[in-house]
Amino acid sequence: MRRILKYFKPFSLLLIAAVALLFVQASADLALPDYMADIVNIGIQQGGVDSPLPTAMSPKTFERISIFMTAEEYADVQAQYTLIESGDSAYLAEYPALADGAIYLLQNVDDETRASLEAILSKPLLMVFGLEQASQSPESAAMLFPDGGFDLAKLPPGMDIFDAMKMMPAEKMTEISTALDERFSALGGEKAIRQAASRAVLAEYETLGMDTESIQRGYILHVGGIMLLISLISAFASITVGLFGAKIAAGVARDLRRDLYERVMHFSGAEFSRFSTASLITRSTNDITQIQTVTAMFVRLMFFAPIIGAGAIIHALDKSTSMWWIIVLAVVLLLSMIGTIFSIAVPKFKLIQKLIDRLNLVARENLVGMMVVRAFGREKHEEKRFDTANVELTDTNLFVNRVFVVIMPFMMLIMNGATMLIIWVGAHQVAQAQMQVGDMMAFMQYAMQVVFAFMMLSMLFITFPRADVSANRVADILETPITIFDPENPKHF
Structure with a gap:
């Protein structure tokens, strides 16, 4: 193909624009699984x-989380919340619990302050939520304190667990807090703790009478709308x-046909003796069509596949670093299959072009010499010649197609x-709280994108040799x- 690269230069701007759009499309496709x-x-x-x-907490919850925070942390949290008195009509519709009592409402905070508050409140909220569940269910208490370090059955009747914790010595309180912290840390890292704490926040919203279904529906519609917009951008790209690939391919094919025709028109008998007429016809039609087809594929896949493949690997490893071997295994099996097919099919590509030349030659000789053939009664012989050339080409094409x-x-x-492997391994990680269900599904999609990327590259490399032969x-x-x-200066007679 490098011998005809100069024919691509007039389309450099279109090629650059196509590559830029491929980056946009790849970025959009990689964002969707997230x-x-x-x-x-x-x-x-x-x-x-x-x-x-x-965004809001009841005074009871606000007081309970203070048990698991230092005085400095509690002061930082308290500074960012405003106490809204009961019956405030400005917030009553959104927070129905205001009808019965006051609530604490989060002020407008910047991203840095929000991140700091999230780090402070995640575990205290989770601890409060866990203890509330434990106080209502002995099974939950046994799971929360498997070593029996804190027996809820020993609490006096009617005493709240949090009131009891306030009365405990500092050493015992530290011991319980440490046990709870270790228990929640075993969930699987910050992501799992953040997810569990978010569920605690949801439970708090339900306590405040907020419309949690509306919150869920609004979030899903919001993210779904973003996905729809990204999909439209990807489709447009x-x-x-x-379109750009088709224009480049058609333009290159047009210029090649024009120059080839002009060159052949200047051939003398010496040049025609090197190339048969049938071969010239094949080269100006079938060969240039092969170049056009592969050029369109090249523009579309040669840049897109590496971008999507590399990006998918990075995103997949971000979701789970322990399942990388599944992607490697799938890619190795795919490349082994493609390599085997490549070694079998590629040698046939050169043969196909020669057989097309042969078929054109036989057909042309028969058409040009039709009167002579009829005069000598050689119709059966010519039919046999054509049938032989046709069968050879058909058999070779069938062989290649059967391989593909x-x-x-x-x-x-x-x-x-x-x-199946991703689901099998991922399910165990989800059960052990080492991975979230959504992350497993995203990893699955990224793995498929990696496989498709290598598949596209492999198909391009398989079809490229045939176009290279034609070029x-x-x-x-x-x-x-x-x-x-x-002559440059012809003499006139």
Whole structure:
């Protein structure tokens, strides 16, 4: 193909624009699984609460979380919340609990302050929520204190667990806080703690009488709207790249045909003796069509596949670093399959072009010499010649197509096998609170994107040799020196 690269130069701007749009499309496609994970993790599992920082708390909860904070932390939290007195009509519709009592309302805070408050409140909120569940269920208490370090059955009748904790010695309180902290830390890291704390915030919202269904619905619709917008951007980029690729491919093919025709028109008998007429016809039609087809594929896939593949690997490892081997296994199996097919099919590509030349030659000889063939009664012989050339070309094409037809079933087998492995391994990690369900689903999609990226590259590399053969055949014509040409200053008679 490098022998005809100069024909791509007039389309450099279109090619640059196509590559830029491919970056946009790849970025959009890579963002969608993340948003899907957010819908599952936050929209469904957390009820649409995307932050462990509650916008409102009851005075009872506000007092209880102070048990698990230092005085400095409690002061920082208290400084960012405003006490709204009972019956305030400005907030009553959103917070129905105001009808019965006051609430603490979060002030407008910047991102840095919000992050600081989230870090302070995540575990205290989770501890309060866990103890509230434990006080209502002996099973929950046993799970929270598996070593029996704090027996809720020993509390005096009617005594609140939090009132009891306030009366405990500092050493005992530190021991319980440490035990709870270790218990919650075993959930699987900051992400799991953040998710569990968000559920505690959701429970607090329900206590305040807030419309939690509206919160969940609003979050899902918001993220879904973003996904729809990203999908439209991706579709626009894909359509535009396809248009640019078609223009580049058609333009290159047009210029090649024009120059090839002009070159052949200046051929003398010496040049025609090197290339048969049938071969010239094949090179100006079938070979240039092969170049045009692969050029369109090249513009679309050669840049997109590496971008989407590399990006998907990075995003997948961000979701889970322990399942990288599944992606590697799928890619190795895919490349092994493609390599085998490549070694079998590629040698046939050169043969196909020669067989097309042969078929054109036989057909042309038969048409040109039709009267002679009929005069000598050689119709059966010519039919046999054509049938032989036709059968050879057909058999070769069938062989190549039969080799390629196994790609899709094997690819689906590899993809489905990888999906099963991801679900199997991911389910165990979800059960151990090491991974969220949405992250597992996103990892699955990223793994499929990686497989598809390698698949696209492999298909491009398989079809490229055939186009390279065609490009060399066309370049042979374009680079053939003319032995007889018109003088620059012809003499007139």
